[in-house]
Amino acid sequence: MALSQTGPLERAAAAARAEEPEDWESVSRSVKRRIHATVTPSRPVVVVAADGTTDQDEHGSRTYVASRVVRSRLREALGRSADATPERIDLTVGDDERLARVEIDLVCAYGTELPVAVEQVRALVEVIVSDLLGPGTRAPVDVAVTDVVVGDVRLS
Missing domain, CATH: 3.30.70.1350 (Cation efflux protein, cytoplasmic domain)
Known part of the structure; x- marks a missing residue:
């Protein structure tokens, strides 16, 4: 199922890209690490x-x-x-x-x-x-x- 441009995930991603906080790299690494932890194969x-x-x-x-x-x-x-x-x-x-x-x-x-x-x-x-x-x-x-x-x- 594709996300529409107005979906909540799409809006959140666009807002995060637009803001680009100073510590974006650490935020990005933290999010990726947590995602990998939740979808680890068994x-x-x-x-x-x-x-x-x-x-x-x-x-x-x-x-x-x-x-x-x-x-x-x-x-x-x-x-x-x-x-x-x-x-x-x-x-x-x-x-x-x-x-x-x-x-x-x-x-x-x-x-x-x-x-x-x-x-x-x-x-x-x-x-x-x-x-x-x-x-x-x-x-x-x-x-x-x-x-x-x-x-x-x-x-x-």
Whole structure:
């Protein structure tokens, strides 16, 4: 379906182009990053037992969880705090369909003890990943603080 010239999206885009704020490049990057985060394709991630096996029975049956479900659960759990919230959550799935790495860009409120916040996020991610993908999933979790803001991070 094509947008008409008078559609709300078209009017908003035209207004943004006409105004061109000084920090347009940062606004544009932020919008693009958020759009990419919402339309990221999903991959199946295999559930791994505590002993490292992926077969659920003698027939070789396996259980999979969509990476979109894992990312959504992480965003929900990590987005509850007023002191730290994820800006980006990336999951790397290996050729063997196992979760290979979790990368999180974190926005923190001014005054937050950053090393403590990073460790709390890392620990929570490990618990959620284990709950969703089995106790044998031991993917490295990289957490980087990418921004510090004044006030509640959920509002920025």
